[in-house]
Amino acid sequence: MSRRFEGRWQGITMAALLAAGCGARTGLRVDPPPPVDASVDAPLAPEPRCRPLRVRARVGTEAALTLVVDEVTARPSGFTWALRQAPRRSRAVVASAGDDRASLTPDVEGSYDLLVTTPYRLRSGEALSCPVTVLADPLDPLCPGDALEEPTVAALTRSQAQLALDPAWSTPRVADDAARSFRALATDAPSDDVAALVMELPESRALAEAAGEWEGRIAASVGAVPVLVGREGRTDEGWLLRRSSFRLSALETSAAVVRDRVARDVAALNPGPSRPGFRGARSFTLEVSTVLRPEIGRAIVLVAAAPEGRFDDARATTAIRLQDLTNATGLGDARATLDTLCQRIVATRNVSADFLWLVDTSRSMEDDQERLGNVAARFFREMSAAGIDLRVGVVQAGSASAGPDLDDPGFAWINGADPDGAQQLAWEVTYQRYANDPRDTRQPYPLEGGEEEPLSAAVTTALAMDRRTMDTDDRRRFRAGAQRVAFLVTDEAGTNDDQRYFANDRVRWGALREDRVRSVTRWFGANGWQTFAMANLFSRSSCPSTDNFVPCVVTGNGGAYIPISSASEGEVSAALSRIVDAVAGAASEFQVTVAPISASLRVRVDSALTPRSRADGFDYDDAARTILFRGTTYRPRRAQAVRVAYFRWRQ
Numbered sequence: 041m042s043r044r045f046e047g048r049w050q051g052i053t054m055a056a057l058l059a060a061g062c063g064a065r066t067g068l069r070v071d072p073p074p075p076v077d078a079s080v081d082a083p084l085a086p087e088p089r090c091r092p093l094r095v096r097a098r099v100g101t102e103a104a105l106t107l108v109v110d111e112v113t114a115r116p117s118g119f120t121w122a123l124r125q126a127p128r129r130s131r132a133v134v135a136s137a138g139d140d141r142a143s144l145t146p147d148v149e150g151s152y153d154l155l156v157t158t159p160y161r162l163r164s165g166e167a168l169s170c171p172v173t174v175l176a177d178p179l180d181p182l183c184p185g186d187a188l189e190e191p192t193v194a195a196l197t198r199s200q201a202q203l204a205l206d207p208a209w210s211t212p213r214v215a216d217d218a219a220r221s222f223r224a225l226a227t228d229a230p231s232d233d234v235a236a237l238v239m240e241l242p243e244s245r246a247l248a249e250a251a252g253e254w255e256g257r258i259a260a261s262v263g264a265v266p267v268l269v270g271r272e273g274r275t276d277e278g279w280l281l282r283r284s285s286f287r288l289s290a291l292e293t294s295a296a297v298v299r300d301r302v303a304r305d306v307a308a309l310n311p312g313p314s315r316p317g318f319r320g321a322r323s324f325t326l327e328v329s330t331v332l333r334p335e336i337g338r339a340i341v342l343v344a345a346a347p348e349g350r351f352d353d354a355r356a357t358t359a360i361r362l363q364d365l366t367n368a369t370g371l372g373d374a375r376a377t378l379d380t381l382c383q384r385i386v387a388t389r390n391v392s393a394d395f396l397w398l399v400d401t402s403r404s405m406e407d408d409q410e411r412l413g414n415v416a417a418r419f420f421r422e423m424s425a426a427g428i429d430l431r432v433g434v435v436q437a438g439s440a441s442a443g444p445d446l447d448d449p450g451f452a453w454i455n456g457a458d459p460d461g462a463q464q465l466a467w468e469v470t471y472q473r474y475a476n477d478p479r480d481t482r483q484p485y486p487l488e489g490g491e492e493e494p495l496s497a498a499v500t501t502a503l504a505m506d507r508r509t510m511d512t513d514d515r516r517r518f519r520a521g522a523q524r525v526a527f528l529v530t531d532e533a534g535t536n537d538d539q540r541y542f543a544n545d546r547v548r549w550g551a552l553r554e555d556r557v558r559s560v561t562r563w564f565g566a567n568g569w570q571t572f573a574m575a576n577l578f579s580r581s582s583c584p585s586t587d588n589f590v591p592c593v594v595t596g597n598g599g600a601y602i603p604i605s606s607a608s609e610g611e612v613s614a615a616l617s618r619i620v621d622a623v624a625g626a627a628s629e630f631q632v633t634v635a636p637i638s639a640s641l642r643v644r645v646d647s648a649l650t651p652r653s654r655a656d657g658f659d660y661d662d663a664a665r666t667i668l669f670r671g672t673t674y675r676p677r678r679a680q681a682v683r684v685a686y687f688r689w690r691q
Contacts, residue, residue, distance in 0.1 A: 085111075086111040087111065087162055087163055088109050088110065088111050088112045088158070088160040088161075088162070088168050089109065089110045089111055089211060090107070090109055090168065090170035090171070091107070091108035091109065091110060091192070091207065091211065092190075092192055093105065093106075093107060093108070093170070093172045093173070093189070093207070094172075094173045094174075094175065094189070094190035095172075095173070095174050095175070095187050095188065095189050095190065096174075096175050096177060096187065096188045096189075096190060096380050096687075097146055097174060097175070097176055097177070097187035097188070098176070098177055098178070098179055098180060098183055098185065098187075099146055099147060099148065099149055099176050099177070099178060099179055100145065100146075100147065100179065101145065101146075101185050101186065101187055102143050102144070102145045102187065103143065103144050103145070103146065103174045103187035104141070104143050104187060105121075105141065105142045105143060105144065105154075105172060105174070106140060106141050107119070107140045107141075107142075107156050107158070107170055107172065108140075108207065109140075109158060109160055109168065109170070110210060110211050110315075112160050114140075115159050115160070116139055117138050117139055117159070118138065118158070118159030119136065119138055119139055119140055119156055119157070119158055119159065120138070120156065120157040121134045121136040121142040121154060121155075121156050121172075122134070122154060122155050122156075122157070123144070123152065123153075123154055124153045124154060124155050125151075125152070125153040126148070126150070126152050126153075127148040127149065127150030127151065127152070127176075128148070129148055130146070130147055130148040130150070130152070131147060132144055132145060132146050132147050132148075132152065134154060140158075142154075142156075144174055146174060146176030148176065149176050149177065149178055150175075150176055151173060151174070151175055151176075152173065152174040152175075152176065153171065153172075153173055154171070154172040154173070154174070155169055155170070155171055155172070156169065156170045156171075156172055157169050158170060174187075177380070180382050181384075182382040182383055182384045182683060183382035183683065183685050184382070184642055184643060184644035184649070184683035184684065184685050185644065185683075186642040186644070186649065186685060188380060188640055188642060188685055188686070188687060189207055189640070190378060190640075190687065191204035191205055191206060191207070191370065191378070191637055191639060191640055191687055192204070192205045192206075192207055192209065192211075192212075193205075193378070194212040194214075194225060194227070195374065196214060196216075196223040196224075196225050196238065196240050197214055197216040197223050198216070198218075198223070199223060199240050199374065200333075200336060200338070200373065200374045201240065201333075201340060201371055201372065201373060201374055202371075202372055202373075202374050202376070203225070203238060203370050203371055203372075204370040204372065204378065204637045204639070204640075204687065204689070205227060205365070205370060205639070206229075206361065206364060206639035206640075208229050208231065208232065208361060209227040209228065209229050209236070209361075209365075210227050210228040210229070210230075210315045211227075212225045212226065212227045213225070213226045213227070213311040213312040214311060215303075215307075215309040215310060215311040215312070216309075217307075217308070217309060220241075220308075221241065221242050222239065222240070222241050222307055222308070222309060223239065223240040223241070223309075224237060224238065224239050224240075224303055224307045224309040224311050225237070225238040225239075225311065226238075226299065226300075226303060226311035226312070226314070228296060228314050228315040228318070229361050230296075230314075230315050230316065230317030230318050231317065232346070232350070232356065232357055232358045232361045232362075233294075233295050233318055233319055233321075233346050233347050233350050233358055234295060234344055234345070234346045234358055234361045234362045234365075235294075235295040235296040235298065235299035235300075235314060235318070235344070235345050235346075236299065236342070236343065236344040236345075236362075236365050236366075237299050237302055237303050237307075237311075237342075237343040237344075238340065238341070238342050238343075239303075239306070239307050239309075239340070239341045239343070240338055240339070240340050240341075241307075241338070241339055241341070242337060242338060242339075243332065243337065243338060243339030244334070244337050246582065247272065247280045247282055247330070247332050248270070248272075248282070248582060248583060248595070249582060250330060250332060250339055251270075251282040251284070251330035254306075254328070254330055254339070254341050255269075255284050255286075255328050255330070257305075257306045258286075258302050258306055258326070258328055258341075258343060259286055259326075261301055261302050261304075261305035261306050262288050262290075262298055262301050262302060262326070263288055263289075263290070264286035264287060264288035264324075264326050265286060265287055265288070265606050265607075265608075265611060266284065266285070266286055266602075266603045266606060266607075266611070267284075267285040267286055267287050267602065267607075267611045267614045267615045267618070268284065268285045268600045268601070268602055268614075268615040268618050268619070269284045269285075269591075269595075269600055269601055269602075269603060270282060270284060270591065270594070270595035270599075270600045270601060271283040271284070271595075271598065271599065271600040271622075271663065272595055272596075272598060273598060273662075273663055275331060275368050275369070275371055275635075276369065276372075276634070276635035276688070276689060277371070277372060277373055277376075277689070279331050279332060279333055279368075279371070280331070280332040280334075281329060281330070281331050281332075281368055282329065282330050283327065283328070283329045283366060283367070283368075283600075284327075284328050284329075284600070285325070285326070285327055285328075285614065285615070285618060286325075286326040286327075286328065287323065287324070287325060287326070287348065287610060287611055287614060288323070288324050288326060289322060289323045289324075290322060290323070290324065291322070292320040292321065292322050293320060293321070294318035294319065294320055294321070295318055295321075295324060295345040295346050295347060296314035296315075296318045298324055298326065298345040299314075299343065299344075299345050300314065302343055302345075319347070321347030321348070321349065321350075323347070323348040323349070324345050324346065324347055324348055325345070325346050325347075325348050325351040325352075325362070325614070326343070326344075326345050327342075327343070327344050327345075327362055327363065327366040328341065328342070328343050328366070329341070329342040329343075329366045329367070329368050331368055331371060340368075340371065342365060342366050342368060342371075343366075344362045344365050344366050345362075346358050346359075346361075346362050348614075352614075352617070354425070354653075354654040354655035354670070355653075355654075355655045357652070357653075359654055360652055360653075360654065360659070361639075363638075364638045364639040365639075367638060367662040368662075369635060369636060369637050369638045369639075369662055370637050370638075370639065372689035373689070373691065375691065376689040376690060376691050377689075377690055378637075378687050378688075378689065378690070379687070379688055379689075379690040380685065380686070380687055380688075381632075381633075381634055381636070381685070381686060381688055382683065382684065382685045383632055383633060383683070383684045383685075384681055384682070384683050384684075385629070385630050385631075385667075385681070385682045385683075385684070386679065386680070386681050386682075387629070387630075387676035387677060387678050387679065387680045387681075387682065388629060388678060388679075389521060389629060389678070390427075390429050391426075391427050391428050391429060391523075391624065391627045391628060391629075391668075392428065392429035392430075392519060392521060392522040392523065392627065393423075393428050393429070393430055393431070393522055393523040393524075393525055393623050393627050394431050394433070394453070394518045394519060394522045394523070394524055394525070395430060395431065395432045395433070395525045395527065395623070396432075396433050396434075396435060396498060396501060396502075396524075396525065396526050396527065397412075397432065397433070397434045397435070397465075397469060397484075397527045397529065398435055398436075398437050398494035398495075398497040398498050398501070398526060398527070398528050398529065399412075399434060399435070399436060399437055399469055399471075399484045399494070399529045400437045400491060400492045400494060400529055400530035400531065400532060401436050401437065401471040401483075401484055401491045402491050402492050402531075402532070404531055405471070405529070405530070405531055406470075406471070406472055408529065408531060408574065408604055408607075409469055409470040409471060409472075409529075410470060410474070410475070411607070411608075411609045411612050412466075412469045412470075412529065412574070412612065413465070413466035413467070413469050413470050413474045413475070414466070414609050414612075414613075415609065415612050415613040415616055416462040416463070416465040416466040416469070417462040417466075418613055418616065418617065419462070419465070419616050419620065420456060420461050420462040420465070421462075422616075422617055422620040423456055423620055423623075423624075424456065424457075425655075425670050425671065426620055426621075426623075426624035426668065426669075426670055427624070427668075427669055427670065427671075427672075427675050428456065428620075428623065428624055428627060429456065429457075429522075430455075430456025430457075431453035431454065431455060431456060431519070431522075432453065432454040432456070432461070432465055433451065433452075433453050433454070433485070433501075434454075434465065434468040434469050434484045434485060435451075435484055435485045435487055435497055435501050436483075436484040436485060436486050436487045436489075436491060436497065437484075437487070437489075437491060437492055437493050437494040437496075437497045437528075437529070437530060438486075438487030438488050438489030438490065438491060438493060438496070438497055438500075439487075439488075439489030439490060439493040439496035439497065439500070439536075439537070439540040439541040440487060440488040440489050440500065441500065441541065441544070441545075442500070442504070443487070443500035443501050443503055443504030444485055444486065444487040444500070444501055444504060446504055446505070446508070446516040447516070449486070451485050451515075451516050452515065453515070454468070464482065467479075467480040467481075467482035468482045468483065468484060468485075469484065469529075470483075471483055471484065487500070487501070489540060489541075490536055490540050492530055492532040492536045493530075493536050493537045493540050493541060494528035494529060494530050494537070494573070494575075494590065495528060495534070495537040495541075495542075495560060495589060495590060495593060496537050496540065496541035496542065498526040498528060498564075498569075499541075499560070499563065500541070502518075502524070502567070502569075505517040505518055506518070522627075523568075523570065523623060523626050523627035524567070524568055524569045524570070525569065525570045525571075525572070525623055526564070526569055526570070526571050526572070527572050527573065527574070527619070528571070528572070528573040528574070528575060528590050528594065529573070529574045529575070529604075530573075530574075530575055530590060530604075531575070531576060531604050531605070533576075533578040533587050533588075533589075534578070534585075534586050534587060534588055534589020534590050534592070535586050535587060535589070537586075537589050537590070538553060538556060538586040538589060542556045542559075542560060543556065553584075553585075553586040554584040554585075554586075555584075556586070557583065557584030557585065557586060557589060557592050557593065557596075558584050558596075560589075560593050561584075561592070561593045561596040561597055564593065564597045565597050565598075569597070570597075570598075570599055570622065570623060570626055571593060571594045571597045571598075571599040572594060572599045572600060572601065572602075572619050572622075573590050573591065573594045573599070573600075573601040573602070574601065574602040574604045574607065574612070574615075575590040575591055575594075575601050575602075575603075575604055576591075576603060576604050576605050577591055577603075583595070583596060584596075598663060599622075600615075600618075600619075602615040621659075621661065622661065622663060622664075624661065624668045625660075625661020625662075625663060625664040625666045625668050626661070626663070626664045626666070628661070628664065628666035628667060628668045628669075629666075630666055630667040630668070630676075630682050630684075631664065631665055631666045631667075632665055632666070632667065632684055632686070634688050635662070635665055635688065636660070636684075636686035636687065636688050637686065637687045637688060637689070638660045638662060638686075640686045640687040641658075641660055641667075641684065641685075641686045642684070642685045642686065643658045643667060643682065643683070643684050643685075644682070644683045645674050645675075645676050645680055645681075645682055646680050646681055648674060650669075650674040651674075653670065653671070654670055655670060655671055656670060656671030656672070656673050656674065657669070657670065657671065657673075657674055658670075658674065667682065667684060
């Protein structure tokens with residue numbers, strides 16, 4: 041019998057999760073605005089403010105400049121750009137059509153100081169003038185020949201950390217509660233419909249416990265449900281990091297309102313009014329990242345919200361803007377400074393992945409299998425868009441020590457290029473007929489055992505395939521160079537895996553239960569596997585725990601799991617999309633040597649400037665520290681050079 045009712049822990053406190061569960065389907069309550077008190081004088085209108093603009097360029101490279109002024113209604117003309125100071129012997133000039141854009145091509149190494157007189161007026165009546173700086177570095181053949189706009193650097197009050205923000209974000213607003221040692225920073229990107237909150241607070245617990253607590257509080261504050269929980273890693277500074285994804289439904293509201301509710305209910309702070317321009321929506325994506333700094337007993341929690349429709353739109357920059365903030369690449373020590381780096385990587389191979397789905401076929405899993413079948417088409421579509429040469433194999437979650445008999449009845453991979461591949465996956469992942477389709481004669485490939493041991497199935501299937509060294513083809517083994525991915529699906533406790541397989545070989549896997557969890561986690565990592573799951577937590581025990589064997593192994597290996605007990609089809613679909621991103625990143629060969637501030641990345645493929653795009657261009661995976669390509673226009677062919685430039689934090 042499934043203990044699905046016990047799977048509500050999800051690494052979050054029970055009280056917080058119950059609060060989230062109760063509000064998850066009814067959504068965020070939108071409070072009415074307070075009544076206007078006519079007896080109180082209206083506050084003065086805010087003065088216009090220049091957004092800092094500093095650009096790094098190589099000598100001979102055009103620097104495109106765009107001035108942003110906050111607290112104004114944008115005007116199309118009336119701007120005067122002047123070059124006030126340039127390096128000796130420079131003959132560079134600034135070119136502008138009188139709007140908020142200009143260009144300058146530095147011809148000598150050094151600093152170029154500009155002043156822009158705007159059409160906006162201060163309260164004194166004077167015109168607002170904004171300083172602009174272009175820093176010219178020597179030529180570097182590794183650089184893609186693009187100017188880099190310096191990120192906006194913001195710091196929380198009395199904090200030992202700072203945050204580099206894409207210039208698209210608004211001027212940060214800061215709130216501080218010195219008595220509780222809580223600090224908060226809010227910023228907005230209304231053109232992308234993304235609202236963000238950064239909180240710093242006291243924290244001394246381990247990562248999973250601390251992150252679970254704050255994720256639970258945040259989810260409960262807005263009635264969100266988990267999508268993908270527990271992607272653990274480290275920032276470039278070496279700080280522990282966990283990223284989790286949530287969804288929420290609401291009465292029509294905006295991402296800014298969702299963010300402000302988190303600030304109010306979780307941090308009890310009010311960073312001030314949001315920027316205008318946010319659009320209304322009824323469902324939202326919420327990303328939460330927890331960064332631990334145990335050496336000073338602090339945690340930094342990054343939260344960003346966006347309408348789900350815009351987040352899922354590959355043509356929009358919404359998901360890019362949100363993830364550039366929550367991937368924590370912008371976080372740096374308060375003593376660090378910004379520096380630039382360039383790199384050249386030559387393409388040598390295609391991106392490929394062999395993806396095993398290990399599926400619990402017990403009767404309690406029928407509805408879960410159906411949900412997986414329903415999202416197969418999106419899974420195949422997004423794998424194709426990411427340029428992944430994909431194969432999928434579906435195996436029953438058995439525990440026979442010899443693994444499956446790959447010759448009888450005959451294991452076969454589903455080819456990602458097969459136009460019927462998504463249909464075949466939907467049929468194979470369901471033990472009963474998928475959607476009662478009479479054409480469905482497929483099931484997960486048989487593996488004897490108790491039907492509820494996906495970890496055992498992954499290990500034994502991998503070992504069986506690796507023994508096929510004499511095969512003349514790769515029909516029943518893994519391809520050389522392909523990224524290996526395991527997706528473990530069960531609603532049962534991990535004690536099944538332990539008692540039916542791993543505990544039977546204590547010499548190999550360990551005498552104690554905790555040792556076996558650690559050993560299995562190390563096995564996946566040492567053999568180059570990515571691990572994901574659709575599973576539950578069954579006890580409050582922290583990892584390593586055999587009750588929570590599957591989530592412990594998955595997260596311990598840097599993966600994440602979908603909480604099966606609360607996952608609707610929407611949550612499963614959203615989670616698989618994020619898993620595709622992670623696989624594409626891990627399979628990419630375009631790894632940068634130093635972790636970049638991802639919002640600052642610029643890329644060329646040979647001479648072609650490549651846009652940052654989830655539809656047709658490049659993107660970045662922070663876990664693998666790789667550049668990945670979507671669509672076909674810019675995807676590098678073998679022997680083509682990929683040149684990358686970016687800002688990074690330097691101690």
